[in-house]
Amino acid sequence: MLARxxxxxxxxxxxxxxxxxxLATDLSAGVKFLGVAxxxxxxxxxxxxxxxxxxxxxVPRKCLTLxxxxxxxxxxxxxxxxxxxxxxxxxxGSLLLMMPQRLGWTLYGLVGVSMFVPPLxxxxxxxxxxxxxxxxxxxxxxxxxxxxxxxxxxxxxxxxDEVARMAVTQERLRFSRDLHDLLGYSLSxxxxxxxxxxxxxxxxxxxxxxxxEDVLGISRQSLADVRRxxxxxxxxxxxxxxxxxxxxxMAANVDVEVKGAICDVSQQIENVLAAVLREAxxxxxxxxxxxxxxxxxSQRQGSVRLSVLNDGTDPLHRxxxxxxxxxxxxLQLRLREVGGSLASGLAADGGFHVRAEVxxx
Numbered sequence: 001m002l003a004r005x006x007x008x009x010x011x012x013x014x015x016x017x018x019x020x021x022x023l024a025t026d027l028s029a030g031v032k033f034l035g036v037a038x039x040x041x042x043x044x045x046x047x048x049x050x051x052x053x054x055x056x057x058x059v060p061r062k063c064l065t066l067x068x069x070x071x072x073x074x075x076x077x078x079x080x081x082x083x084x085x086x087x088x089x090x091x092x093g094s095l096l097l098m099m100p101q102r103l104g105w106t107l108y109g110l111v112g113v114s115m116f117v118p119p120l121x122x123x124x125x126x127x128x129x130x131x132x133x134x135x136x137x138x139x140x141x142x143x144x145x146x147x148x149x150x151x152x153x154x155x156x157x158x159x160x161d162e163v164a165r166m167a168v169t170q171e172r173l174r175f176s177r178d179l180h181d182l183l184g185y186s187l188s189x190x191x192x193x194x195x196x197x198x199x200x201x202x203x204x205x206x207x208x209x210x211x212x213e214d215v216l217g218i219s220r221q222s223l224a225d226v227r228r229x230x231x232x233x234x235x236x237x238x239x240x241x242x243x244x245x246x247x248x249x250m251a252a253n254v255d256v257e258v259k260g261a262i263c264d265v266s267q268q269i270e271n272v273l274a275a276v277l278r279e280a281x282x283x284x285x286x287x288x289x290x291x292x293x294x295x296x297x298s299q300r301q302g303s304v305r306l307s308v309l310n311d312g313t314d315p316l317h318r319x320x321x322x323x324x325x326x327x328x329x330x331l332q333l334r335l336r337e338v339g340g341s342l343a344s345g346l347a348a349d350g351g352f353h354v355r356a357e358v359x360x361x
Contacts, residue, residue, distance in 0.1 A: 003146070003149055003150035003154075006146065007050060007143075010142065010143075011043060014089075014139065015040075015043050018039060018083075018084065018086070018087060019035070019036055021083040022035040022080055022083055023036075024083075025080070035076060035079070038076055041068075042069065042072050042087060042090060045065055045094075046069070046090045046143070048065060049069075049093075049098055050097065050143070050147040052150075054097060054098060055098050055099075062098050065098075066091075066094060069090070070091055072087075073088050073090070073091045082118065082119055082132060086135045086136055088111055088115045088136045088139075089136045089137070089138065089142070089143065090139065090140070091111055091140075092107075092111040092136060092139070092143075093140040093141070093142070093144045093147070094143070095108050095140075096108050096140065097144060108140055109137075111136060111140070112133050112134075115132050115133045116129045116130070116132065117129075119132045179226070183222060183226070184278070184279070184282050185278035185279065186218055186219070186221065186222035187222070188282045189248040190215055190218055190219060190222075192248065192251060192285055193211050193214055193215045196211055196252075197212060211251065214247065214251075218244075235267055235270075236270065237270070237274065238262060238270045238297070238306075241274040241277050242277065242297070245278075245281045246258060248281065248285070249281065249285075249290075252285060252290075253291075254292065254310075254312075255292045256293050256294075256295065257292070257294045258295045258296075258297075259295070259297070260296055260297040260299075261297055262297045262304050262306070263299070265360060266360075266361075269304065269360065272331075272334050272335060272340065272358060273297075273304070273306045275331060276308075276335075276342070277295070277308065279331055279354070280308035281308065283354070284310045288312035288352065289312040290312025291311055293310040294307075294308070295307075295308050296308075299360075302360060303357055303358060303359050303360060304360055305355065305356065305357045305358075307353060308353065308355075309351055309352070309354075310352055312352075328342065328354075331356070335356055335358065338358055338359075339359050340357055340358035341356070341357055342355070343355045343357075
């Protein structure tokens with residue numbers, strides 16, 4: 001906004017100086033009034049040419065406005081001579097703004113050269129002619145530069161607003177992704193263990209009580225996870241997640257085998273791998289009828305890998321919940337942030353595997 005105001009003030013100042021030059025002549029009052037009226041018309045046309053996206057106007061409209069400005073620039077020279085000042089500079093600036101780059105600069109130069117002629121015809125010195133021509137070229141550059149500066153500032157403000165909106169959107173996606181990764185697994189585990197407790201109460205009440213303790217522990221952990229997400233802290237322990245996953249899968253009558261271990265990795269990588277494990281186990285519980293699940297963690301120089309393989313893939317199995325989620329897509333985004341990759345699909349033996357690999361420094 002301020003840049004537009006500065007542009008208008010500069011253009012208006014040039015016009016006022018020219019008007020004062022005209023009023024200082026010995027011409028009649030009518031001619032002076034005509035000169036001020038033409039200056040006002042030039043001012044209006046220049047404001048039109050200096051508006052954002054004016055160069056995107058149709059060709060007939062460009063020809064009309066530029067032609068009108070050219071007539072209002074050169075015809076008054078016959079009356080006012082060098083007193084018409086730098087009005088040709090406005091035309092030169094408009095040509096730069098409205099025309100294609102190569103053509104615009106060519107016409108700009110021709111307008112500047114043309115203003116060397118009137119002072120020579122009026123008998124002025126070469127210095128006066130040079131001053132008139134250079135003044136025209138300088139005014140054209142000032143008009144062009146200030147207009148482009150105002151456009152750039154407007155684009156900068158628009159880009160800043162867009163960046164702010166994108167940041168808010170990214171934060172919302174991050175929050176929803178974290179909630180899905182954290183709560184999807186926990187709620188699936190709570191549901192599974194609650195169903196197990198319901199079956200155990202009539203026959204094995206003691207074991208049912210132990211399972212209730214596990215449910216309480218998982219629910220407390222879920223509450224802590226939600227609070228960590230809300231406060232921006234989402235650190236998770238991979239060994240603890242493996243232990244919890246083993247307990248939950250065993251409660252679902254899934255034979256679990258844990259291989260290998262990962263140590264001495266950054267907390268960011270551990271968080272990502274823990275999220276992968278949670279989502280993989282959640283998929284085993286919700287989308288399969290697995291009897292066996294293998295969780296394997298391996299580490300070698302330059303990378304760490306976590307894989308979860310289950311044998312319960314059933315094409316006819318469908319999650320009864322109305323929203324099955326997009327956990328694997330979220331995990332791909334997480335792994336991409338740390339330079340890792342995610343692979344998932346049917347294994348050679350008919351099972352389903354989820355494999356995440358992350359480079360380490």
